[in-house]
Amino acid sequence: MLAGPLAPARSLPGSRRLGRRAYWGRLVPALALLACATRVPSFLRPLWNPDEGFLAVQARLLADGGDLYETVVDRKPPLLPWLYQGAFAVFGSGSLTPVRVLAVVAQLLTALLLASLARRRWGARAGRTAGTLYLLASVGLNPEDAQAATFEVFILPCTAAAMWCADRRRWGAAGAAVACAFLVKQTGGAVLVPVLWLLYRDGAGPAAALRTAAGTTLPVLGAALLTGPAGFLFWTVTGSGSYASFTGSGPHVLTRAAVNTAILAVACAGLIPPVVRALRLTRTGPADLWLWLGTSVVAVSAGFHFFGHYYLQLLPPIALLATAALQVLPRERLVTAVLTSACCCALFLSWGALAPRSDLTHAQRLADTVARRTAPGDRVLVWGIHPEVYWLAHREPASRYLTAGLLTNYSGGRDGPRVGERYGVEGTWPVFREEMAARPPALIVDDSRGRPYRPERVPSLRRLLAERYVAVGEVAGAVLYVPARAQG
Secondary structure (H helix, E strand, C coil), rough: CCCCCCCCCCHHHHHHHHHHHHHHHHHHHHHHHHHHHHHHHHHHHCCCCHHHHHHHHHHHHCCCCCCECCCCCCCCCCCCHHHHHHHHHHCCCCHHHHHHHHHHHHHHHHHHHHHHHHHHHHCCCHHHHHHHHCCCCCCCCCCCCCCCCCCCHHHHHHHHCCCCCCCHCCHHHHHHHHHHHHHHHHHHHHHHHHHHHHHHCCCCCCCHHHHHHHHHHHHHHHHHHHCCCCHHHHHHHCCCCCCCCCCCCHHHHHHHHHHHHHHHHHHHCCHHHHHHHHHHHCCCCCCHHHHHHHHHHHHHCCCCCHHHHHHHHHHHHCCCCCCCHHCCCCCHHHHHHHHHHHHHHHHHHHHHCCCCCCHHHHHHHHHHHHHHCCCCCCCCECCCCCCCCHHHHEECCCCCCCCCHCCCCCCCCCCCCCHHHHHHHCHHHHHHHHHHHCCCCEEEEECCCCCCCCHHCCCHHHHHHHEEEEEEEEEEEEEEEEEHHHHC
């Protein structure tokens, strides 16, 4: 181990409580201010990426009485769509600002839990260090990945809470935190491995293991019952085989992995050197933190997609490992780590403030066109990967499948031969054809723009357009189709 928990000071219980209150009374406002500062770019645009758009459309449909995994579907568990739905119910669905505020709270909670873990193990200075280093590194990705209020941001407080509870032998609560992480996104469940390691290391016994198992399984079972066990199981576990396949996109995916790893390494330029230096001195480290980092690496790699926002899951264990390393290094190393991290944070915040907005501009142009050409009650089909068009245009999607990716496997970032009708999620095309026949969309927007899922490569969509629709115009490369009878 780099360092063990510090021995408690010999003081009266009352004085310890006062010291604890003073410590957190100073640290919480400081970390809250830092969390707000690092999330400023997130409020500078209405949307950061299609995932936010997808969640916004889902939440609006659910608020209108829809059912998850039936009226609208996704490969994700239900917790974040429900959170968006709740925010929309309270504040309205016209802005993501309330969800962005919740993302700030999520980052602050993560930092505070890491600070508490570090303080318990290595003392007061370590607590301040862990919370600060985490928040400084938390923006260290492409702004579309770091600033969006999407799944990984809300995984982080759950995974940190799981480790916090396990460190204090609160096994039932640790299991519940693991379940919450899983219910935000499946890969969040990877934190169960270091939790079980802590249970084993402490020799907690069968009763503790039973409490952990109950805490983990009962919330998941409850979510399955609320959404329908069959749909929950299919969309969160068994229906994503093609999405998780590596076949057909090797160079494309490996390039993305290398680029995002390099970006994260820049963000962690203040954290990685202390860990490397300390390992040279001690040859070891906190086993549970290394296990947490290792399982997070596996979670990032699962499915072989390596999108930038996946890498956020690595930051809590990296911040704690750096904090542990700094306890055995000279004090000037701490100053260097914090200053380097602050400079990197400023660099990424500048990137976020100045980032180009080409995708958002395209989606807004399409949304304006859709809103002009349709009435508020009309249903629309946007054939592409920008579900935010529905939300921006205030129009209902004509299909439960909000992107072409669910129907063609393109949503996994595939650019090779495994994109097309035959590679879509099992059972989706019969349902899609029924939807188009039962309630034909008043407008179809082909936003494929030459990508592998363009209608020429999708026979069912090609027939639908040829037999029942006519092209009436083009907007920024997207082709507009209306029913042929409307032109007659």
